[in-house]
Amino acid sequence: MTTTLISIERPTRAPKKPLAFTIDGRAVTVEEGTTILAACRTIGIEIPTLCFLETLRPVNACRLCVVEVEGARVLAPSCSRTAEAGMVVYTKSARVIHARRLVLEFLASSVDLSTTPGMAELLAEYDCKPERYGPPKPHALAGERDAAIAGHHAAPDPDFAATVGQPVMVDNDLYVRDYAKCVLCYKCVEACGADHQNSFAIAVAGRGFNARISTEMAVPLPDSACVYCGNCIAVCPTGALMAKPEFDMRAAGSWNIEAQTTTDTICPYCGVGCTLSLHVQDNTIVKATSPLENSITLGNLCVKGRFGWQYVQPGPSADSATTRDG
Amino acid sequence: MFGAGGGTNSYAEVEETDVVFLWGSNARAAHPIWFHHLLKGVRNGTRLYVMDPRRTDSAKWADVWMGLNVGSDVALSNTMAREIIHAGLAHAAFIANGTTGFDVYRAAVEPYTLDVGEQLTGIPAAAIREAAHTFATADKAMICWTLGITEHHNAVDNVLSLINLCLLTGHVGRWACGCNPLRGQNNVQGGGDMGAIPNRLPGFQDILDPAVRAAFERHWGVPIQPTYGKNLTEMLHAMEHGKITALLCAGENPVQSDADGNKVARLLGGLDHLVVQEIFLTKTAQLAHVVLPATASWCEADGTVTNSERRVQRVRKAKEPPAGARDELWILAELARRLGTDLGNPTAEELWNEFRTVAPAFAGGMSYARLESLGGIQWPCPDESHAGETFLHGRLWETPVRGRPAPFSVVEHAGPAEQPDAAYPFLLTTGRRLESYNTGVQTGGYASPLHYGETVDMSPEDAVMLGCADGDLARVSSRRGEVTAPVRIDRALRAGLVFMTFHFPDSVDTNVLTNDQYDPKSGTAEFKACAVRIEALVASVGAR
Numbered sequence: 004m005t006t007t008l009i010s011i012e013r014p015t016r017a018p019k020k021p022l023a024f025t026i027d028g029r030a031v032t033v034e035e036g037t038t039i040l041a042a043c044r045t046i047g048i049e050i051p052t053l054c055f056l057e058t059l060r061p062v063n064a065c066r067l068c069v070v071e072v073e074g075a076r077v078l079a080p081s082c083s084r085t086a087e088a089g090m091v092v093y094t095k096s097a098r099v100i101h102a103r104r105l106v107l108e109f110l111a112s113s114v115d116l117s118t119t120p121g122m123a124e125l126l127a128e129y130d131c132k133p134e135r136y137g138p139p140k141p142h143a144l145a146g147e148r149d150a151a152i153a154g155h156h157a158a159p160d161p162d163f164a165a166t167v168g169q170p171v172m173v174d175n176d177l178y179v180r181d182y183a184k185c186v187l188c189y190k191c192v193e194a195c196g197a198d199h200q201n202s203f204a205i206a207v208a209g210r211g212f213n214a215r216i217s218t219e220m221a222v223p224l225p226d227s228a229c230v231y232c233g234n235c236i237a238v239c240p241t242g243a244l245m246a247k248p249e250f251d252m253r254a255a256g257s258w259n260i261e262a263q264t265t266t267d268t269i270c271p272y273c274g275v276g277c278t279l280s281l282h283v284q285d286n287t288i289v290k291a292t293s294p295l296e297n298s299i300t301l302g303n304l305c306v307k308g309r310f311g312w313q314y315v316q317p318g319p320s321a322d323s324a325t326t327r328d329g
Numbered sequence: 330m331f332g333a334g335g336g337t338n339s340y341a342e343v344e345e346t347d348v349v350f351l352w353g354s355n356a357r358a359a360h361p362i363w364f365h366h367l368l369k370g371v372r373n374g375t376r377l378y379v380m381d382p383r384r385t386d387s388a389k390w391a392d393v394w395m396g397l398n399v400g401s402d403v404a405l406s407n408t409m410a411r412e413i414i415h416a417g418l419a420h421a422a423f424i425a426n427g428t429t430g431f432d433v434y435r436a437a438v439e440p441y442t443l444d445v446g447e448q449l450t451g452i453p454a455a456a457i458r459e460a461a462h463t464f465a466t467a468d469k470a471m472i473c474w475t476l477g478i479t480e481h482h483n484a485v486d487n488v489l490s491l492i493n494l495c496l497l498t499g500h501v502g503r504w505a506c507g508c509n510p511l512r513g514q515n516n517v518q519g520g521g522d523m524g525a526i527p528n529r530l531p532g533f534q535d536i537l538d539p540a541v542r543a544a545f546e547r548h549w550g551v552p553i554q555p556t557y558g559k560n561l562t563e564m565l566h567a568m569e570h571g572k573i574t575a576l577l578c579a580g581e582n583p584v585q586s587d588a589d590g591n592k593v594a595r596l597l598g599g600l601d602h603l604v605v606q607e608i609f610l611t612k613t614a615q616l617a618h619v620v621l622p623a624t625a626s627w628c629e630a631d632g633t634v635t636n637s638e639r640r641v642q643r644v645r646k647a648k649e650p651p652a653g654a655r656d657e658l659w660i661l662a663e664l665a666r667r668l669g670t671d672l673g674n675p676t677a678e679e680l681w682n683e684f685r686t687v688a689p690a691f692a693g694g695m696s697y698a699r700l701e702s703l704g705g706i707q708w709p710c711p712d713e714s715h716a717g718e719t720f721l722h723g724r725l726w727e728t729p730v731r732g733r734p735a736p737f738s739v740v741e742h743a744g745p746a747e748q749p750d751a752a753y754p755f756l757l758t759t760g761r762r763l764e765s766y767n768t769g770v771q772t773g774g775y776a777s778p779l780h781y782g783e784t785v786d787m788s789p790e791d792a793v794m795l796g797c798a799d800g801d802l803a804r805v806s807s808r809r810g811e812v813t814a815p816v817r818i819d820r821a822l823r824a825g826l827v828f829m830t831f832h833f834p835d836s837v838d839t840n841v842l843t844n845d846q847y848d849p850k851s852g853t854a855e856f857k858a859c860a861v862r863i864e865a866l867v868a869s870v871g872a873r
Binding site: 012013199200288298301 | 359365368372390422423426504505511512513515516608609625627628629634636638642647648651705719723726727731763764765766771777779
């Protein structure tokens, strides 16, 4: 046994106490501080989420993950509500199913969810009929939603379902913002803000149905505090934020996930050693991401890692001096 | 340090330490994802000091920005050391147990009173005192640095002076305590690990050690020279004196990345034979007699790299290289064959496994399978039951200490080799920006909205004095060359200090200005300081 002058190891935290409760009639034991959602996942109970991500602080925005807690007046968001000893939780009660259907129908009637992974299956599973609210209202004009004044609301149009639709914003070469697809989950705001990037280039502006993600004073991205790390794209659950190459390929009909390989390697730039997952289609890098569970990146990258690989792409490019012709 | 050439801590530790000195580093721009970990620390209550002549994006996050004079780093650390000793805050038990040379060190820093420190660094004495006391009394503290420390003619002295501070306070060899150079390139650490440095064999084994040489001679069946090789700067000097006449240059663009670029181009152009192994026809490759087109090693080949927390990680082939480009291992093996040695055609994994056998204490436990399943492993990792080390040098706390105690080093303030004078009244310091990388070979081609080309950044005061406004062209000249660049007014700079990058050498070749005065111990040139003259070429209307 070695003796050291003082303790040199990482201070150990007191072990968390176990607590027992029931989910859908099944007894579960978890550590103190575990959320209901995490507890459900340990026993294989699926709970749908939109605004939740392991690497972000829960904001309880979407209410899709609600569960019923016996004795509680309202449904609880399972992503942030921690389990308590003796708690009795129902994840599939009639109230829960009804609430989730409501959330999904409202979202699907007002937001373009066509590029949200798994959404079609979820709408079917919860028997959602968003079309009963009427046909979607045509998109607002460019800048119209950004000009909305808090507290001023137009009267509802009975012929249409209200939507958040507006034209796609393409104001730079690296990524586009299609806020017709935005469910206001806040993930991009959190990733850009205190949770990861601390750039604070975007926030939620406006109130109620006029609420939208905005740069400061709704300026174009190149005039904002954005540093193009794309960490907002990485957490966006609906494809509202999308890297330009993917956006362009989808528009051209050439985006083909089945034909893509994903290979993890290490970023070629500084010495931090971020894992880059390179998504390659036809020997061309079409997207770079980083695994959420990677201890170095937590899914984050900087502008060079996320976008700076044009120089290894095959074929001609705008700058032939720095691109290798295959 | 202390025989192991790598940072002492893990990124996670910077989230849990109490005090960080971020010294000569604009990590917010140069190491953005590491800075995420530091920001977690700051939000956890870590007190952050940023030592930098510029008020950088990193400094904006600091509790205290210590805007020292360029090249006064040793003066600052020696002054803090003297203050810590006089205040009775040195860690006597640790010094007695794990270090040597304290008495000589104490005598050497004695002249660096707070007043002298203020004179030399430009930082108020009270601020130096506060930083010293906070560092010394912290339970856990770390010093992290980059090229602001090492791109000086006294680079090694700068590093040693920071290590001294950690030894003095016992902030090393413990969780969340230590000294960490943040590496500027994705495998600069791995190059050292593998022995691609002039004084070490694989696993940082000293080439001057006869037992080490004997082991490698047995393994490789060839004699190994009992002397250190030449570092880059010494190689350039050897070319100048006709001692090196042929060169293989692999994946480096010294014509644009080295100080005094005109001289480098002349020396490389004068070689009898220059072979450049590259992925582009760089300015250096254009001088070559033979260019060997190579693969982009990070996405067109397999292998490993080591990061700034000593984590060895796999790189993998994600795409096919362009026609004609060859794997770098294949190129080396073919070169060897033509030079009369058959190395076979080893794969990256086979070479890695050979490395593990010649450096078992270092990497014996790092099989590809384990690197895969554990998401990389931090060296040292001697056997397959070992998880890798999160922090180094815990042995210095063991009683009695295991191995050689850590030596204090006597270092003196020297200042930049070239000081501003009447002819060249500004001090130019160089560095990097977030969206670009080194000579721009890799980053020149992507469409970043953040690119704005090269500029000469100066304080508002200097712009007024020179009569120029944002965007005006200015001629910047040093004793070695001159360039023309648009002026960019930057309030992060103080009067007399100007800043440029070397990201756009095809339009503005900043390194024709820089001073190739180098550190004899590391071979690093003084990119961070040279004297320049600035003339506004177009005086803008109304600027006066």
